[in-house]
Amino acid sequence: MKRQGAYMAIMIWMVWAFTLNSIANAELIGHWKFDGDLTDSVATNDGTASGDVFTGTDNGILGGAAEFDGSGDSIVIPSPTLAGTTWSLTWWSFSPADSTNTGYMVASGNPSGYEAFFFRRFGPQVYAGGVTQDTNVTPRISLGEPGPYPRGQWHHHAVLHDGGTSTASWYIDGQLWVDTNAANTDKTTFTSFDEVIYVGNRKSGGRDFAGKIDDLRLFDHVLRVEEIERVMDGISGRYPLASGPNPPDGTLHADTWINLSWRPGDLAVSHDVYLGDHFDDVNEDTGGAFRINQTSTYYVAGFAGFAYPDGLVPGTTYYWRIDEVNAADPNSPWKGPIWSFSIPPKTTYAPNPADGTAFVDLDIELTWTPGFGAMLHTVYLGDNFDDVSTADGGLPQASATYKPDSLGREKVYYWRVDEYDGVATYRGDIWAFTTPGAAGNPDPTNGAFDVQHTQTLSWTPAENASSHHIYFGTDRETVKNATSDSPQYLGNRSLGSESYDPGQLDWLTSYYWRVDAVYDTDPTPVKGLVWSFTSASFLLVDDFESYTDDDAAGQAIWQHWIDGFDVADNGAQVGNLFPPYCEQTIVHGGSQSMPLFYENTNGVTNSEVTLTLDSPRDWTDEGVGQLSLWFRGRSANAAEPLYVAITNEGGAPAVVAYDNVNAARTDTWTQWKIPLQNFADQGIDLANVDKVAIGLGSKSGVAGPGGSGTIYVDDIRLYR
Numbered sequence: 001m002k003r004q005g006a007y008m009a010i011m012i013w014m015v016w017a018f019t020l021n022s023i024a025n026a027e028l029i030g031h032w033k034f035d036g037d038l039t040d041s042v043a044t045n046d047g048t049a050s051g052d053v054f055t056g057t058d059n060g061i062l063g064g065a066a067e068f069d070g071s072g073d074s075i076v077i078p079s080p081t082l083a084g085t086t087w088s089l090t091w092w093s094f095s096p097a098d099s100t101n102t103g104y105m106v107a108s109g110n111p112s113g114y115e116a117f118f119f120r121r122f123g124p125q126v127y128a129g130g131v132t133q134d135t136n137v138t139p140r141i142s143l144g145e146p147g148p149y150p151r152g153q154w155h156h157h158a159v160l161h162d163g164g165t166s167t168a169s170w171y172i173d174g175q176l177w178v179d180t181n182a183a184n185t186d187k188t189t190f191t192s193f194d195e196v197i198y199v200g201n202r203k204s205g206g207r208d209f210a211g212k213i214d215d216l217r218l219f220d221h222v223l224r225v226e227e228i229e230r231v232m233d234g235i236s237g238r239y240p241l242a243s244g245p246n247p248p249d250g251t252l253h254a255d256t257w258i259n260l261s262w263r264p265g266d267l268a269v270s271h272d273v274y275l276g277d278h279f280d281d282v283n284e285d286t287g288g289a290f291r292i293n294q295t296s297t298y299y300v301a302g303f304a305g306f307a308y309p310d311g312l313v314p315g316t317t318y319y320w321r322i323d324e325v326n327a328a329d330p331n332s333p334w335k336g337p338i339w340s341f342s343i344p345p346k347t348t349y350a351p352n353p354a355d356g357t358a359f360v361d362l363d364i365e366l367t368w369t370p371g372f373g374a375m376l377h378t379v380y381l382g383d384n385f386d387d388v389s390t391a392d393g394g395l396p397q398a399s400a401t402y403k404p405d406s407l408g409r410e411k412v413y414y415w416r417v418d419e420y421d422g423v424a425t426y427r428g429d430i431w432a433f434t435t436p437g438a439a440g441n442p443d444p445t446n447g448a449f450d451v452q453h454t455q456t457l458s459w460t461p462a463e464n465a466s467s468h469h470i471y472f473g474t475d476r477e478t479v480k481n482a483t484s485d486s487p488q489y490l491g492n493r494s495l496g497s498e499s500y501d502p503g504q505l506d507w508l509t510s511y512y513w514r515v516d517a518v519y520d521t522d523p524t525p526v527k528g529l530v531w532s533f534t535s536a537s538f539l540l541v542d543d544f545e546s547y548t549d550d551d552a553a554g555q556a557i558w559q560h561w562i563d564g565f566d567v568a569d570n571g572a573q574v575g576n577l578f579p580p581y582c583e584q585t586i587v588h589g590g591s592q593s594m595p596l597f598y599e600n601t602n603g604v605t606n607s608e609v610t611l612t613l614d615s616p617r618d619w620t621d622e623g624v625g626q627l628s629l630w631f632r633g634r635s636a637n638a639a640e641p642l643y644v645a646i647t648n649e650g651g652a653p654a655v656v657a658y659d660n661v662n663a664a665r666t667d668t669w670t671q672w673k674i675p676l677q678n679f680a681d682q683g684i685d686l687a688n689v690d691k692v693a694i695g696l697g698s699k700s701g702v703a704g705p706g707g708s709g710t711i712y713v714d715d716i717r718l719y720r
């Protein structure tokens with residue numbers, strides 16, 4: 001007991017010391033908005049322009065921006081004083097869609113004329129690096145090329161450098177693109193701003209940037225992801241919430257005790273700690289989830305004298321929350337996000353192949369993650385579920401792998417692994433897989449979501465089967481155990497008829513189905529895997545996933561959405577000029593969206609694309625009452641008004657315009673919800689809608705300036 005107490009004292013002292021050392025004072029020490037000038041809004045480090053840099057008041061993503069023409073323009077900013085070598089630098093950039101410029105967006109100079117670090121365009125990508133103070137050859141640090149970086153759009157950059165760990169990372173549009181360990185001795189100059197900050201070029205010149213830079217900020221700490229999001233939204237000031245959970249959210253924690261720690265919010269004086277094994281308890285402060293108000297930023301659980309004194313329970317997920325408290329602030333307390341960690345179960349998990357895997361190679365080696373504390377594993381494998389389920393007395397092994405002696409084609413195999421931890425045996429779940437030749441390729445795919453309510457089931461037949469039995473229902477176990485005498489049995493399907501129409505499906509319901517292979521040579525069918533899908537909570541108008549580049553087969557998007565090709569008063573073009581016709585990078589859901597180019601110039605005042613509906617035509621079905629679509633524009637677009645129009649066959653269109661004339665300049669995915677009554681009030685028969693159109697311009701009934709641009713549309717749906 002004394003030994004345990006000494007261990008606990010040392011452990012808690014180490015946690016306390018580490019936590020105190022990790023707390024940093026988070027400050028914005030430089031902010032250049034470029035809203036018509038080059039002033040530093042938080043200090044006195046104003047910039048000085050060279051060349052003909054233009055700073056507007058409404059040409060940026062957050063007000064004004066600095067514009068560079070790629071020919072000798074730059075901004076020089078005296079470097080703010082940093083207390084250490086830890087910092088974050090953020091900015092917005094825009095490069096014209098047709099530009100091939102490879103100039104420097106931001107750099108820091110040193111007395112020898114070379115870069116302490118730089119961030120530049122490089123073809124379709126971006127690149128970061130630095131050089132020594134006496135040579136322009138040896139890189140001091142490289143964050144590399146973080147991937148495609150489309151021009152013609154605003155992008156946000158956040159570069160973070162931690163001087164304590166000598167690591168750097170680069171976030172683009174709020175997502176971590178690349179990071180690197182910068183600990184070797186040839187990378188020291190990356191850690192500080194040696195002389196000045198250059199915007200749009202470098203100290204020695206010759207790397208002229210063409211485009212716009214907006215909202216440059218310098219911080220004296222490593223930004224959290226939550227802070228980056230606030231910066232992207234243009235929010236200034238301190239971040240009040242707890243962040244940086246340790247262990248990270250969703251961690252699998254292989255121990256029965258834990259030390260929770262976090263980075264405190266910038267205004268916190270103390271912290272309310274919530275911990276429990278039910279999400280709702282932690283979220284709603286019920287069930288004893290509140291543990292303590294304290295000033296320290298760590299919390300121990302799983303030891304005597306702490307929460308869960310008997311230890312954390314294997315196989316359990318725990319949830320925790322930190323509310324930041326400052327009695328002097330009327331906004332206190334600040335409710336924090338809910339984080340979680342899980343203790344591994346005593347049973348095996350994460351099998352490979354995963355449960356339900358189809359067409360597994362015949363020489364597969366089975367693997368799994370051992371249960372918590374497991375010492376020995378006993379494997380049972382066979383092609384009969386009941387045999388595997390009732391098996392006992394197998395030979396234990398130390399390795400968490402198993403190589404079957406032989407597997408046959410066109411089989412369904414079941415397997416189970418029991419764990420022994422030196423005290424007890426823990427029975428494992430039964431997993432299943434198929435080998436090549438078995439019935440498979442279910443449509444909808446196994447685990448599919450948002451399946452439409454008129455879905456027909458289909459599959460590929462087993463190689464040597466004469467027919468197939470099909471089972472269908474809303475309970476997995478019932479379908480798994482069903483026989484030909486069960487109500488879930490839907491009958492036998494002969495070869496060549498591997499499909500079944502289950503009729504109208506309920507909304508937002510999970511369905512399960514099974515296909516058994518029937519053989520003339522064996523009276524007992526081979527029981528198939530249980531597949532599942534979940535029906536949608538909407539009627540789909542178009543998600544753009546069905547279009548291909550095969551215009552010969554009539555599958556191109558422009559063959560369905562009709563644009564302004566050869567129409568004098570319609571400036572719309574739908575789809576790219578060359579394959580892929582659909583947009584496959586800027587998408588909201590799935591893998592494709594619709595690019596809509598508009599050109600309201602030279603006497604043309606409207607651009608519109610129109611889809612003639614096959615289904616759904618009844619926009620009253622299932623009580624739907626709302627049309628929803630997602631759109632995204634570009635900040636450089638002309639601010640032409642966006643609208644949707646629907647028509648009955650042979651009738652006049654009913655038009656609804658978006659309530660913000662700058663919709664086309666919104667460069668984030670935005671959902672637009674339109675009450676269907678807005679169309680009905682204009683005389684549309686919602687029970688028989690013939691066409692839906694999307695456009696920009698005068699047809700909206702809202703005055704616009706004219707001009708051109710590109711928007712993207714995705715996931716057009718009808719909701720209740």
